[in-house]
Amino acid sequence: MTDWIHCNCCYARFRPNIKFYITSCGHIKCQVCVSKIKTDNCLICNSVCEIVQLSNNLKPNIQCYFRPAVESVDVAKQVCSFQLTNSLALLRNITAKYNNAKGEIQKAYKIIQDLKKEQQKLKMMLKASMRNGMGSSTPMIPTSVAGHSGSSNVNMTPISNNTSMNSFMQYELPSSSFMPWNNRGGNNARIAMPHRYPS
Known part of the structure; x- marks a missing residue:
């Protein structure tokens, strides 16, 4: 689908017998307009740019702009689905580890609290025993x-x-x-x- 491709300077539509170019600043120009360029500056935005002819040998990062949008959307959908599936699997694993660690921590905390209560109980028993022993012992x-x-x-x-x-x-x-x-x-x-x- 090339019906949207046109020269951004003269608005000439794309035809196979006319060469078209694209600049690094993102503007499309026909062969006639490119021949008028005397500097490295873009005729539209006046920024310094590089120019590449549109062909089947374009770099992948440029070709993607000329593929049908539906194909790009489908690819993006597949990419998103693939990444989401793996992200969810990793999240489930992390959640399981977290829940397991949380359970172990809760068990350890309960043991510590029980030991503290037992320690306090033993202290009270020891104090009571010492008081009773001091009050009733005879040299x-x-x-x-x-x-x-x-x-x-x-x-x-x-x-x-x-x-x-x-x-x-x-x-x-x-x-x-x-x-x-x-x-x-x-x-x-x-x-x-x-x-x-x-x-």
């Missing part, structure tokens, strides 16, 4: 230590609430010669400690 003191064949038996007696802690702290231990870890005492060394403490 224990040794009442006798006897060594038999390298072993020792220790009897622990709790300090009553009426016993003065100052008296207990002021009590002096026996001489070091009676200590079980003193070699001079031998294997039969004994620690002689009174059963009663000064009040």
Whole structure:
């Protein structure tokens, strides 16, 4: 379809026996008008341009302007359909990965929240246990230590609430010669400690 091709200068219609040209600025000129050009400037827009003869040997980027518009639309439609199909496939894959990652993050977040609750619960239990232990525990003191064949038996007696802690702290231990870890005492060394403490 060439009925729309004409010279943009003299408006001569396209005929096979007349050469037509196209400039890089997008104007079509017939052979007669081109012969009148004395410079590299376009006769229409006066811009510096290159000129190429219309033929079947045009570059693809120029030929596309002379193909039927319907063909160009069909090609464009196919190109759009091809690109859209691939874009949607990629989008579905990305969406699936996103949903999977989102699910894993939600699971991890729930685990973290559960662990925080458990940690808080354990802290409260520990504090309560420490308070109860400090309020009910009674200090224990040794009442006798006897060594038999390298072993020792220790009897622990709790300090009553009426016993003065100052008296207990002021009590002096026996001489070091009676200590079980003193070699001079031998294997039969004994620690002689009174059963009663000064009040």
